[in-house]
Amino acid sequence: MDCLFCKIVAGDIPSTKVYEDEKILAFKDIAPQAKVHVVIIPKEHILSCANDITPENCEIVGYIFSKIPEIAKLCGTEDGYRIVNNCGAKGAQSVFHIHFHLLGGEQLSGNMN
Ligand code: AMP
Numbered sequence: 001m002d003c004l005f006c007k008i009v010a011g012d013i014p015s016t017k018v019y020e021d022e023k024i025l026a027f028k029d030i031a032p033q034a035k036v037h038v039v040i041i042p043k044e045h046i047l048s049c050a051n052d053i054t055p056e057n058c059e060i061v062g063y064i065f066s067k068i069p070e071i072a073k074l075c076g077t078e079d080g081y082r083i084v085n086n087c088g089a090k091g092a093q094s095v096f097h098i099h100f101h102l103l104g105g106e107q108l109s110g111n112m113n
Pocket of ligand 1: 005013014015017027028029030032039053085091092094095096
């Protein structure tokens, strides 16, 4: 499958990892939009975007969210951060392997669009 994030999981494209376990990977975004900007993905390409989440496959999404506090702490932004999922082309999604952006490390603005 020609998927950028699958290539990062496989190690074919380098990344700066901040957290990894058997199910998920978190790495620094190559074009950071905040002092801390990490992308969190399931290792398995089971979903392309939030529109694909169903009761049958949502376990990994819950797992990612259960790990977010730990990842935020590893990044030194446990005192505040934002989680973003861009869904679909109109939502400015550019990589179609489901992922969540963790943004923080500074005072974020209230403007979310
Ligand atoms: P999205 O636009 O929501 O699909 O998010 C994709 C993110 O992946 C963007 O914020 C990109 O900057 C980021 N990105 C693209 N290529 C890489 C890469 N090789 N390493 C790390 N992040 C990347």
